[in-house]
Amino acid sequence: xxxxxxxxxxxxxxxxxxxxxxxxxxxxxxxxxxxxxxxxxxxxxxxxxxxxxxxxxxxxxxxxxxxxxxxxxxxxxxxxxxxxxxxxxxxxxxxxxxxxxxxxxxxxxxxxxxxxxxxxxxxxxxxxxxxxxxxxxxxxxxxxxxxxxxxxxxxxxxxxxxxxxxxxxxxxxxxxxxxxxxxxxxxxxxxxxxxxxxxxxxxxxxxxxxxxxxxxxxxxxxxxxxxxxxxxxxxxxxxxxxxxxxxxxxxxxxxxxxxxxxxxxxxxxxxxxxxxxxxxxxxxxxxxxxxxxxxxxxxxxxxxxxxxxxxxxxxxxxxxxxxxxxxxxxxxxxxxxxxxxxxxxxxxxxxxxxxxxxxxxx
Amino acid sequence: xxxxxxxxxxxxxxxxxxxxxxxxxxxxxxxxxxxxxxxxxxxxxxxxxxxxxxxxxxxxxxxxxxxxxxxxxxxxxxxxxxxxxxxxxxxxxxxxxxxxxxxxxxxxxxxxxxxxxxxxxxxxxxxxxxxxxxxxxxxxxxxxxxxxxxxxxxxxxxxxxxxxxxxxxxxxxxxxxxxxxxxxxxxxxxxxxxxxxxxxxxxxxxxxxxxxxxxxxxx
Amino acid sequence: xxxxxxxxxxxxxxxxxxxxxxxxxxxxxxxxxxxxxxxxxxxxxxxxxxxxxxxxxxxxxxxxxxxxxxxxxxxxxxxxxxxxxxxxxxxxxxxxxxxxxxxxxxxxxxxxxxxxxxxxxxxxxxxxxxxxxxxx
Numbered sequence: 001x002x003x004x005x006x007x008x009x010x011x012x013x014x015x016x017x018x019x020x021x022x023x024x025x026x027x028x029x030x031x032x033x034x035x036x037x038x039x040x041x042x043x044x045x046x047x048x049x050x051x052x053x054x055x056x057x058x059x060x061x062x063x064x065x066x067x068x069x070x071x072x073x074x075x076x077x078x079x080x081x082x083x084x085x086x087x088x089x090x091x092x093x094x095x096x097x098x099x100x101x102x103x104x105x106x107x108x109x110x111x112x113x114x115x116x117x118x119x120x121x122x123x124x125x126x127x128x129x130x131x132x133x134x135x136x137x138x139x140x141x142x143x144x145x146x147x148x149x150x151x152x153x154x155x156x157x158x159x160x161x162x163x164x165x166x167x168x169x170x171x172x173x174x175x176x177x178x179x180x181x182x183x184x185x186x187x188x189x190x191x192x193x194x195x196x197x198x199x200x201x202x203x204x205x206x207x208x209x210x211x212x213x214x215x216x217x218x219x220x221x222x223x224x225x226x227x228x229x230x231x232x233x234x235x236x237x238x239x240x241x242x243x244x245x246x247x248x249x250x251x252x253x254x255x256x257x258x259x260x261x262x263x264x265x266x267x268x269x270x271x272x273x274x275x276x277x278x279x280x281x282x283x284x285x286x287x288x289x290x291x292x293x294x295x296x297x298x299x300x301x302x303x304x305x306x307x308x309x310x311x312x313x314x315x316x317x318x319x320x321x322x323x324x325x326x327x328x329x330x331x332x333x334x335x336x337x338x339x340x341x342x343x344x345x346x347x348x349x350x351x352x353x354x355x356x357x358x359x360x361x362x
Numbered sequence: 363x364x365x366x367x368x369x370x371x372x373x374x375x376x377x378x379x380x381x382x383x384x385x386x387x388x389x390x391x392x393x394x395x396x397x398x399x400x401x402x403x404x405x406x407x408x409x410x411x412x413x414x415x416x417x418x419x420x421x422x423x424x425x426x427x428x429x430x431x432x433x434x435x436x437x438x439x440x441x442x443x444x445x446x447x448x449x450x451x452x453x454x455x456x457x458x459x460x461x462x463x464x465x466x467x468x469x470x471x472x473x474x475x476x477x478x479x480x481x482x483x484x485x486x487x488x489x490x491x492x493x494x495x496x497x498x499x500x501x502x503x504x505x506x507x508x509x510x511x512x513x514x515x516x517x518x519x520x521x522x523x524x525x526x527x528x529x530x531x532x533x534x535x536x537x538x539x540x541x542x543x544x545x546x547x548x549x550x551x552x553x554x555x556x557x558x559x560x561x562x563x564x565x566x567x568x569x570x571x572x573x574x575x576x577x578x579x580x581x
Numbered sequence: 582x583x584x585x586x587x588x589x590x591x592x593x594x595x596x597x598x599x600x601x602x603x604x605x606x607x608x609x610x611x612x613x614x615x616x617x618x619x620x621x622x623x624x625x626x627x628x629x630x631x632x633x634x635x636x637x638x639x640x641x642x643x644x645x646x647x648x649x650x651x652x653x654x655x656x657x658x659x660x661x662x663x664x665x666x667x668x669x670x671x672x673x674x675x676x677x678x679x680x681x682x683x684x685x686x687x688x689x690x691x692x693x694x695x696x697x698x699x700x701x702x703x704x705x706x707x708x709x710x711x712x713x714x715x716x717x
Binding site: 162216217218228230231239240241242244260261267268269270294297298299300302303304309310311312313314315317318320321323324325327328329331332333335336337339340343 | 374383394455472
Binding site for chain 1: 624625626628629653655656659672674676680681682683684685687693694698699700701
């Protein structure tokens with residue numbers, strides 16, 4: 001069999017007909033919220049797009065991101081693209097191991113230097129290099145080496161994008177994100193714990209068809225991370241009406257009311273969960289009755305309690321107020337005594353109180 | 363610092379500090395006023411200080427015809443933004459949760475679209491008040507830097523809250539953090555500016571009324 | 582699944598209607614008029630338009646079923662049906678799991694995906710040639 005050159009070739013060799021290809025392009029357009037008229041543009045671009053060589057590096061991670069991508073049970077339209085790319089190195093998925101695996105990585109880098117796509121999941125420890133190594137190479141060294149020849153980097157998952165859970169307080173390994181170490185390459189952040197599989201593939205398609213996507217200030221593609229969970233949440237009408245679940249087993253929870261009071265981070269979280277959903281569009285956490293944890297935002301693990309409302313202070317404000325009142329009583333009593341004695345002294349001296357003494361401001 | 367760190371900072375240590383300054387500051391200001399002491403009035407009372415005090419508290423809260431005729435705009439705009447502030451601060455559910463967390467009391471809020479509309483009306487009223495302050499020659503002459511400062515710290519939480527609610531301009535965490543920060547600025551400045559009238563208003567009115575009531579006149 | 586569904590969770594959909602149905606009908610009307618006059622086709626992605634389930638059902642009922650119902654088997658099933666309004670087609674793409682991946686309304690005389698794709702013609706020619714050479 002000839003090695004397929006373009007993405008469309010790869011799909012055709014995989015038995016996908018032209019109609020299937022067009023249908024796939026329709027699904028992609030719908031996923032990316034592009035107008036249906038762009039289907040032909042996507043199709044034309046995918047026909048020409050060279051089948052990219054992809055090197056996937058996994059550092060300090062739990063493999064949840066790879067699981068997210070590969071655990072769809074049947075062949076879905078979304079994971080076709082994954083078959084169309086040339087995944088030359090992924091140490092969890094590849095059959096080769098040991099020297100052969102590293103040889104595959106080096107061969108892919110050599111053959112496609114400057115053109116391959118680097119996908120990273122997991123954060124990189126900057127403390128002791130021995131915290132995480134692959135084939136005896138520290139994560140940092142491997143990232144710097146592979147990134148040098150990459151056309152672009154996709155940071156999949158919150159660990160690669162923002163440091164994620166290894167970065168959580170107290171960050172024992174000195175974990176950092178890809179963007180903390182690589183400054184001279186375009187980096188597309190696809191955060192989430194894990195990211196939605198359709199979004200991972202959608203980003204790859206977007207890169208293949210239109211090049212680098214438009215990114216927000218956190219490096220996330222606007223097409224998928226452009227709207228907050230809250231704004232697209234089907235429970236939003238309850239928020240607007242003031243109908244809230246107060247706990248996880250009250251009437252409000254059973255009626256599917258808004259989860260803001262039990263700590264939902266939807267209003268400050270940007271992701272496609274509320275529209276694309278999970279498990280082939282079955283549901284998403286809020287639909288299952290759990291507040292959004294905000295996993296596609298930086299430092300979500302340390303962003304206050306998962307179950308405290310977003311607007312509330314994190315400290316014990318009642319106690320602060322009591323201490324403040326105590327301190328205020330002491331200071332006020334002292335100030336009052338001083339003012340009173342000054343006033344009495346003034347009366348004794350028969351001084352007139354002028355306007356300046358009566359105004360305390362300015 | 364990431365947006366999330368920023369939000370955590372304003373929800374945590376900064377809110378604690380602002381609460382401390384607000385509570386301590388208000389207690390100091392009220393104590394200082396009360397402990398100044400008042401000379402005992404030796405004159406024979408000609409009326410009830412208590413009745414006069416409460417009467418004035420009520421009367422000064424309602425515009426009389428003369429004031430309304432002289433400065434109707436100030437009265438209406440003043441009422442609008444004060445009532446608006448009350449609705450926005452005390453009847454928006456996310457705000458009620460803050461009070462619940464601070465003092466343990468909770469009450470039911472209004473639907474968010476009503477609070478949203480109230481916010482807009484309140485902002486418009488505050489802008490109108492500022493324009494009036496600029497254009498009215500008497501008011502302009504009486505105004506000091508202090509007056510403009512308290513106007514800014516009052517309208518900032520409204521504007522940032524509106525932007526945060528509608529997620530205009532910045533990402534959710536950053537906008538919410540800026541909103542909370544603007545509220546903390548208000549909390550810190552409140553005891554030490556004219557804004558302390560939120561706490562001293564009623565006792566001042568009562569005192570005015572009581573003094574007059576003792577003399578048997580209406581204030 | 583049956584056991585999950587037996588959990589008595591009472592989900593009440595009191596969410597208000599989005600009010601997007603009437604504007605959608607106007608868009609269809611305009612697009613159909615344009616198509617009749619100039620031959621310019623148009624498609625609407627129903628997934629991009631938030632609509633309450635009631636409104637979806639109402640749209641389904643208003644557009645009705647027309648004379649053509651086609652099934653497409655490519656990467657899962659797709660249903661392509663003409664509505665009761667000639668020139669307005671409903672295209673629903675499903676993946677191999679049966680999950681809906683795209684829902685479109687197309688204003689055209691025949692959705693392009695129904696036609697034999699010219700890129701596949703060469704394969705057809707080759708296949709026929711193989712059949713003939715095997716037969717002879």
